[in-house]
Amino acid sequence: xxxxxxxxxxxxxxxxLFIRDPRGIEWFDDSIDGYWKSFFCALVILPGYIIWxxxxxxxxxxxxxxxxxxxxxLIAYVISWVAWPLVMTxxxxxxxxxxxxxxxxxAFNWSAAIQIVLYLFVLFLGVVVKVPAGFxxxxxxxxxxxxxxxxxxxxxxxxxxxxxxxVGLVIGELVLGQFIRGMSQGMLx
Amino acid sequence: MAGLLKRIxxxxxxxxxLVIVHESFGWVPAAIFxxxxxxxxxxxxxxxxxxxxxxx
Numbered sequence: 001x002x003x004x005x006x007x008x009x010x011x012x013x014x015x016x017l018f019i020r021d022p023r024g025i026e027w028f029d030d031s032i033d034g035y036w037k038s039f040f041c042a043l044v045i046l047p048g049y050i051i052w053x054x055x056x057x058x059x060x061x062x063x064x065x066x067x068x069x070x071x072x073x074l075i076a077y078v079i080s081w082v083a084w085p086l087v088m089t090x091x092x093x094x095x096x097x098x099x100x101x102x103x104x105x106x107a108f109n110w111s112a113a114i115q116i117v118l119y120l121f122v123l124f125l126g127v128v129v130k131v132p133a134g135f136x137x138x139x140x141x142x143x144x145x146x147x148x149x150x151x152x153x154x155x156x157x158x159x160x161x162x163x164x165x166x167v168g169l170v171i172g173e174l175v176l177g178q179f180i181r182g183m184s185q186g187m188l189x
Numbered sequence: 190m191a192g193l194l195k196r197i198x199x200x201x202x203x204x205x206x207l208v209i210v211h212e213s214f215g216w217v218p219a220a221i222f223x224x225x226x227x228x229x230x231x232x233x234x235x236x237x238x239x240x241x242x243x244x245x
Contacts, residue, residue, distance in 0.1 A: 075205050
């Protein structure tokens with residue numbers, strides 16, 4: 001079981017990477033044990049994810065039962081946590097980055113905490129502050145770019161990917177995430 | 190590592206299929222689907238074990 005200290009240290013490492021400190025990677029536990037523990041971040045950010053999904057997808061859930069929403073969203077959530085690390089188990093050896101794979105996935109998993117805070121901030125602006133729709137859309141796009149650049153940086157530091165290779169992997173992860181999201185939304189209708 | 194991730198992913202995909210069957214046809218076909226899936230899984234595990242025993 002992961003300790004609170006380990007969670008806080010890992011979140012701090014994710015934050016350091018977010019502010020472009022390459023030494024942030026040193027805060028992660030890149031052992032096999034640390035690899036599995038990094039998936040605990042899925043539980044850490046689950047409350048934030050529930051708020052984001054519940055408030056951000058209001059129209060999508062109209063006329064859909066609670067059981068169906070909960071089951072579909074839970075399945076999609078687990079798949080989204082598992083799919084990319086699984087894909088990377090094949091990509092990392094192909095690009096000769098086996099040794100960096102665990103370190104990258106640990107950093108990537110913990111970075112989800114930073115990402116959910118950014119997405120919740122966008123939601124806060126749209127739902128609570130009620131900024132104009134155009135501004136909210138622009139800010140959402142801006143946050144998406146920030147998240148993609150953050151992932152690119154993690155790939156550069158943790159996986160030691162080339163700049164072009166990192167761009168390709170960022171796009172791949174984005175497409176996979178959108179595919180899972182699209183499938184789950186399709187299952188709701 | 191990949192083995193466990195793959196199993197989790199396949200389990201989730203099977204659950205997604207179960208949700209689709211439930212929404213499309215109701216509880217009874219979903220229960221039959223789950224039962225049939227479980228039997229197929231047992232069958233597959235048994236076949237795999239037999240193959241391993243033969244190779245030993």
